[in-house]
Amino acid sequence: MSPRTEAVTATYLGTATVLLRIGDLTLLTDPALDPAPADYPGARPLHRTAGPALAAAELPPLDLVLLSHDQHADNLDTTGREVLGRAARVLTTPEAAERLGGRAEGLAVWESRTITSGATTVTVTATPARHGPEGTEQVTGPVTGFVVAYEGGTLYVSGDTVRHDALAEIGDRFRIDTAFLHLGDAHFPSTGDRAFSMSAAEGAALARTLGVRTVVPLHYDSWDHLAEDPARIAEAFEGDPEPAVRLKWLRPGMAENVR
Structure with missing residues (x-):
């Protein structure tokens, strides 16, 4: 008898917010669910241009939320806190x-938790992330990614991070089937050419480093500071050597198989 494999579907709500169903377990990533347009003041003001594909009231009961960080409204806003x-x-x-x-x-880097819902058990491990150039950590604050291991597969959610050397260890520790990568090449007028999330090219390079089979792009739309043209994402993966990484675009509001 072959080993059991959980069915995995993902529903893209916008930016970094994804509703994942892994067997009997339902989880949500980085809930930013305020309607648009919306403005968020601060040292680096944020402007939301498009609302979520599903409203908070339309979400099913959640067994788990994976929150990369709580300091920025494009990852956690007022409705998301509710x-x-x-x-x-x-x-x-x-x-x-x-x-x-x-x-x-709270999970420290490489710390894990096991969560069970119905007949499904997953193990969530915190992974390294850095939300900007080296030396900006005191400004951007701590951030984490996650690896979710389930029966029959493993997925990676990068969180808001730039590409840096510590991420390579994820590929040493885990065989990643599907990676949800936060892209968008985030920039702000006050910080010049310094980036605070991965560009498409950096995301493609990370996918190759990790040996990922499928990449789901996230965090590339709906906000002014995510200025990289989404067409760059497809271009960055087109030149992949064999075996090629499969790029999986999620249609907003539609549950899709990501295995």
Whole structure:
């Protein structure tokens, strides 16, 4: 008898927000669910140009939220915070967990938690991430990625990160089937040419480093600071050597198989 493999579907809500169904377990990533247009003041003001594909009221009960960080509205906004309060469990950075309280649990890098819903069990491991050039950590704050291992496969959610050497260890520790990569080449007028998320070219290079089979692009639309043309994503993966990485675009609001 062949080993059991969980069915995995993903519904893209916009930016870094994805609803994932892994067997019996339902999880949401980085809930940014405010309607648009919306403005968020701060040292680097944010402007949202498009709302989510599903409203918070349309979401099913959530077994788990994976929150890469809590400091920026394109990853956690006012409505997203309300959703956190309804989730059974929230995994994030230790610093965010301390600020959020409630059901939020902080994971240090390479620390894991096992979560079971119905007949499905997943193991979530925190992975390295850095939300900007080296030396900006005090400004951008801590951020984390996640590896989710389930029966029959493993997926990676990068969180908001630039490409840096520490990410290579993810490929040493795990065989990644599907990677949800935060792209967009985020830039701000006040920080010049410094990038705060991966470009398409950096995402393609990371996918090759990790030996990923399928890449799902995230974090490339709906906000002014995500200025890279999405067409660059397809171009960056077109020249991949064999075996080629499969690029999987998710249609907003539609549940799609990502295995």
